[in-house]
Every structure is written in C-alpha cells, then in structure tokens.
Amino acid sequence: MGSNIYVAASGAEARLRQLELVANNLANVNTNGYKADRAAFETFYESALMDTNGDPTQGVSGGVYVSASDAGFDRTPGPVKQTGSPLDVAIEGKGYFALKTELGERYSRAGSFRIDAQGQLVSERGNPVLGTGGPINVSGANPHILGNGDVIADDITVGTLRVVEFGIGRALFKQGDGLFAARQGSAPRNVERLALVERSVEGSNVRTTAEMANLVILQRAFEAAIQAMQRDDEATGRLIQEISQ
Numbered sequence: 001m002g003s004n005i006y007v008a009a010s011g012a013e014a015r016l017r018q019l020e021l022v023a024n025n026l027a028n029v030n031t032n033g034y035k036a037d038r039a040a041f042e043t044f045y046e047s048a049l050m051d052t053n054g055d056p057t058q059g060v061s062g063g064v065y066v067s068a069s070d071a072g073f074d075r076t077p078g079p080v081k082q083t084g085s086p087l088d089v090a091i092e093g094k095g096y097f098a099l100k101t102e103l104g105e106r107y108s109r110a111g112s113f114r115i116d117a118q119g120q121l122v123s124e125r126g127n128p129v130l131g132t133g134g135p136i137n138v139s140g141a142n143p144h145i146l147g148n149g150d151v152i153a154d155d156i157t158v159g160t161l162r163v164v165e166f167g168i169g170r171a172l173f174k175q176g177d178g179l180f181a182a183r184q185g186s187a188p189r190n191v192e193r194l195a196l197v198e199r200s201v202e203g204s205n206v207r208t209t210a211e212m213a214n215l216v217i218l219q220r221a222f223e224a225a226i227q228a229m230q231r232d233d234e235a236t237g238r239l240i241q242e243i244s245q
Helices: 004-027 206-245
Strands: 037-045 064-073 080-082 089-093 096-101 104-108 149-154 156-160 163-165 172-176 177-180 194-197 201-202
Touching: 004 037, 004 206, 096 177
Parallel strands: 089 201
Antiparallel strands: 037 064, 080 201, 089 194, 096 104, 096 163, 104 177, 149 156, 172 177
C-alpha cells in the first residue's frame, strides 16, 4: 500500500474539520455577537505523524500531508439590529464588553443586557457586566444605556460600561457561550472614545449564502478524498491478487 491513501485520508480529515466549523457557523447565524470560525491548512511531513503507540506511521518516507487547524475567528462586525430595549447596545467598530464569570474576566460582542434579581446589570447568560468601577448595580426607575456607555437610572449615572480592545493577531480565543478569553500575555486596553448604538444589538457576522456555498464545496471535496482512498485500496487489492497468482 503506497502513501496515496494516507495523503487522501489526511485531506478527508481536514475537509471534515472544515465542515464542522461551517456547520457550527450556520447553527449560530442568529446568535447575537457571534463571530464566524475560520480554518487554515497546514502541511507536514510523514515524520511528524505518529500512531497510537507513538511510532512513525507507515507510508513513503517524506510524504507530505495536510491538516486543518483553527485560524481563529472572523472579526468583521455583524449587522446592527434595533431592538427597542433600553438596555441593549451595540459596539461601533472595535472592542468587546467585559464580563465577570466564574472563570475570570471574559469578553463578548453581544450587548443584550438585563437586570437580575440582585439588581446587577448582566448578560443574556447571567454574567455580571463590568463597568469602569466593577460590576454595575442598577436601582431606580427607567434604567437605560446611553451611546457613551453610561448606565442611567432615575436620571442618575450609576455606572459606565467597560469596553476593551486587544492588539492585532490572535489575542483572543473562543470559550463557548459567546465568550472570548484572552491568551496568556494578551492584556486588554480600555476603549477611550466609546461609541455605542442605543437600543440595538450586533447580530452574527455569518453570511448564510457564503457558508452554504462553502458547505457544498467542502462536501464534494470530502467525497473526492474518500473516493481517492477507495481507488487506492482497490488498486492495492488487484496488485495483491496478481502477485499471488
């Protein structure tokens, strides 16, 4: 058996990983603040491949394989949708809302907030929203958020949203539930000139038509890799029969 089947198998696995990312993107097309996942291809030599026992895999020495690795997420802003809710805000441009979670400080682009039973401003998932002075306690009538980030109740500013940004590169990674975590060594910087869209939220940046087209292309590429594996296996079978005769 030559290395062709291993190369085709690595291609099929890479396409399968891409299919998983595209399917997840489509599942979150209506998730506020969602950022589409992206994958990148990596090539590596056979010497980097190990089996379950830690031994080099079989095949032709020096064979080149491919894998799909996470390239991060698409930072393109999603469409801003008006909701009419006084506690909904969308970020214009760069930045992330800072949230307090059980795992520490996390970040989100989803600006659909509410007030919990303890009087704290929280996210859709119930995580306290951080202001410039910590969690924001809201007491009083007519609570709403202004475009400059001020949280108002009874015509009094009870806090100001803390919106942060990070340097270029892969400073953040996804952690589920619409949250992002900072990589080690990546420190957030407060956005100085905050610009929010009142009574609105940022939608998902997933482009349904493009993702559906990617889904079809990837399915065909996956099927082609599987067919290549089958043809190689059939050729090997015929070769074994000829030798044994």
